[in-house]
Amino acid sequence: MAYPYRHEKETRILSECFGDPSARTVAGWKKHGGYQGIARALEIGRDATIEDVKASGLRGRGGAGFPTGLKWSFMPKNTGRPHYLLCNADESEPGTFKDREIIRWTPHQLIEGCLVGSYAIGAAHCYIYLRGEFFETTQILARALEEAYAEGLVGRDIMGSGVDIDITLHVGAGAYICGEETGLMNSLEGRRGEPRIKPPFPAAVGAFGMPTTINNVETLAATAHIARHGGEWYRQWGTDKSPGTKLFCVSGHVNRPGNYEFPLGFPMMELIEDVCGGMRDGKALKAVIPGGSSVPIMSAEDCRACTLCYEGVEAAGSMLGCASVIVMDENTDIVKQVRRMAYFYTHESCGQCTPCREGTAWATRILRRIEDGLGTEDDLDTLIQISEQMTGTTICVLSDSLAMPIISSIEKFREDYLALIRRGERVGAA
Amino acid sequence: MSDAPFRNPGWAGNTGEFDLSEDDVRGAAYAGERPPEGRHPSTSASYPFMLVERDPYAPLFEGRHKERYEKIRSRYPTAMAALLPALNLAQELRGHISPETMDEVASLLGLSSAYVRGVATFYTMYNKRPVGRFLIQVCTNISCNICGADEVLAAFLEHTGTELGDTSDDGNFTVVEAECLAACGFPTCVQINERYFEDVSARDVPNILKRLTDELAAG
Amino acid sequence: MADNGRKADTVTLTIDGHEVTVPKGTSLLHAAETLGVEVPHYCYHPGLSAPAQCRICLVEVEGAPKLQPSCVTMxxxxxxxxxxxxxxxxxxxxxxxxYLVNHPLDCPICDMSGECKLQDYVFNEGREHGRGREPKRVFGRDDFGGDVLYYGDRCVMCTRCVRFMDEVARDGRLTVVERGDRAVIDTFFESGLDGASFAGNIVDICPVGALVSKDFLHKARAWDLDHTESVCPNCSQGCNIDLHTRDNLVQRLKPRENPEVNGHWMCDYGRANYEWLNRPGRLEAPAVGRGDKRRASDWQHALHALFERLAEAEGASVRVVGSAFSSNEALDALRALAEQAGTLQAGVFRARRAEDEDPLPGFPILVRRRDLAPNVDGAGILGFTRVGDDDGTGGLEEAADHDGVLIVVGDELADQDESFGAKAGLFVYLGTFDSPAARNADFVLPLTTFAEEEGTFVNAQGRVQRFRQGLRGPGTAQPAWLVLGTLAAALTGGDRPVSAADAFASIVQRHAAFGGLIWEGVGSAGAALEAAHA
Incomplete structure (x- = not known):
């Protein structure tokens, strides 16, 4: 039951209660099996919980797809120092709107996930870093958290286990880059949200200089279920390399956009044509960005055989990212949209690394000039070379994230650029 | 959705598949009023920090606001970590972060004023100058953009009679362009102070503005 | 590295085909440096933390998936x-x-031109033609207060300046404002850097012309400047510096790295006080005769006459006034001559003393000392007694009324009147400027300043430090050690010193504190006087 649409083909694990306000309370959440995951984790112990998550094959849902259990196992043991779990609820990847839904419909799902994660990595304090724009969402989570404290589910001696886990809501103030895990740590510490150079990795030197793990909202929500049912249970869905279910955020030119939950490996065309009710106004599909704006753009042809799992999208020439499927119809002005993306990355670049600070801004200006009909074919070569110079040369991957849509759009939609350059014609401007 | 019937949007729950009130969808029915002193320390930083009523010279960190700040401070191992929440609190009361506010926050936390300026200017949600009673942030990023966000933005500018970033003469509206607000399935998403308005199309704009002015009139 | 015990502390790697062994924990950038390979870098500075953000020091490490920042890759x-x-x-x-997309390329009017790292690197390996067709970003110029101007358009956002102020000066007055391509360096609005006492260093460490000195603004081109290793003469810390000179004038002082004394830094007080080295109206030729009888002379005649007077005065009571701006060589030669000429009653000197000292918090070895002269400690070790007040006046009552031999070296006697030395049997005044108080001098002999000669000072740490000659002295002015040493040699019949090294050797012979030191051994970095502080 995705929200605000649902589809009978869905496998509803994380999204079971989307659209059901009664699941927001502790009592309501418990009716759906809530807090059994953390109860079982406390029973089987830290190491076994990490093993369960390892066995589940769960991969980080924030975009990078790094195995969550492995990440947890990097945390040192018995350090005698505070450990921190940071929940990344700074959802700001264009096209992505799943974490907000998880939090506002099932705040306790996230709280439980945070408890499981904190317990597994030995953290007595978890910070949920919420993007500042989520006022309404944060109110819901705050109320739920207060309830959880009152019920003894969070705080001292949780559920009578002798384990202390605090959860604090930390509200950001508007910066895409704080969704990058080390940028998030800096922002939490009250600094400019500039990503940090690695090494040291967060598991060694993280927030406040202490061992730290950062997980996405959807990842932690999934661990609540894995803790409850075990790792193998989770593997009944998805593919070998991409186990489990995933929320797909579909936006753009489809009839029924929204969040839909499917096992990984679900066919992209079935998602667009069946689940989302097909293309709006019966238009033809032109392009899809499958993983939030930071991944290569796919042509309609690329989508035909594409299955939505990490390896499936990679085989189709792009990346699953956070499974934010942006669907564009035949009337879409690709050049304008790439320029808009470039502007976004320019606006959000923290400005530390030269290739990103200068490259994103330069690319935006060139794209704007092309859009204004003043471009040359040489500009396309320049754009591709700038993009290559922005790839793999910076502290974080923000500039890589712009390079990918630029390069892929010029490769796949060169005609759109040439129409503007040669004839001043905008594709899709009608 | 070009041929969809006219709807008065406000939240994305009105697709006919759920029988929910706006308060249900927004969570107001569940969250209730947030007390100014911030209730539990773990959640005391989460109070909405964009209110219609502001006073650029409001005393900061006094009385119940001091209580709330101290609760926030108690959640972090360093004073510096309380900087973003402290700035949020200041903006909530004063509506924007002036140099004087930066200075006061810096003294409170034992940081240099320049440092606070560096941090405050990094984040876009800190208004560096006063804004209207309603700050209207129209997402024009890709998912909203391909669904007509530019027209929505133009409609807001037209109907408020303002230029981008400027405040209307009556002090009610400031319209700005926003980056992705994470409501991409419900384009165009517009954030007005603490509220999200979703599924907004250009022709919905007069209704939304009327709703806001009605709210102002009702106090 | 056959020794296993040492092997554990070093690593051996290959850089550009050459094998190199370096201590563990050495960055690739430094390892390459030991091979003479300069990896370009902007944000990295050896005196600051390394954010690895300029991204120009990336190198290829076999086996690594991406290029690695050599400044932080060990x-x-x-x-x-x-x-x-x-x-x-x-x-x-x-x-x-x-970098060049927005850089204004205003090199013809940029003070950094000629020593700019952007210019150097682009010249070495930049593209032949820029591809930027877009208008450039314009930030304009910002007066940071103090001696510092900021040209935002030239800035490469390496943040060295911000980190210097935070980490070394511990004065968080600079910050990066805004983000992305809108980011600039700024202070807290108009508050500026006024009153900061080490802010001049941010001009030095700026790799481009973004931060420039107002004092130096458009004064000279970098390639016209001569650099001379020297020691800052403005307090007893003795920061190692380079004198930058042109047309026989000091144009600016720049710190010279010495980890034992000043690191990479110097204070603004020291940096700003060099104009006195360029002051016109110097004594240029010897003069002989008291008061109205004073007549211009030359060294040969003047020294001959003085020698005869000294020889006549044999056994007389001698008082000398030295200066904490004089070199050890000068002071010791003065003392040796006084002892030779008669019975030395007292050797004194005066020096200004500030109310307090000013340490550099992030590099606390470096302190702007209370003693505002370079050789207060040397003078003490060489047997001179400090007299007078903290403002550098007074304390010369006995000298003023002395009726024996009176020799003044380097003290301008600014607070003394024309009666000074009136009762002296022989009054010799050696200095850089004439003075009303020198009216009674039988001999007025022109000296060079420390910038016009070679020599050593002893700093507050008890460290002997050499300075080199960066300027030509005016007229026939001579180093004090040469004048005094020549006279002493004439009295004893010994060898006269022909170089500062000879004068230094004589100090080593005469003073246990200098024991074991040799001129060459003092070198560019100085040498600690063990005995002095034992």
């Missing part, structure tokens, strides 16, 4: 590193192109 055993591979060069060219 050398490891068996690593194979390429700084000049096609990939590394292409990337550097790319980063340089990015």
């Amino acid at each position: 050398a490891q055993d068996g690593q194979v590193v390429h700084t000049e591979s096609a990939q590394a060069r292409r990337m550097r060219q790319g980063v340089l192109e990015f």
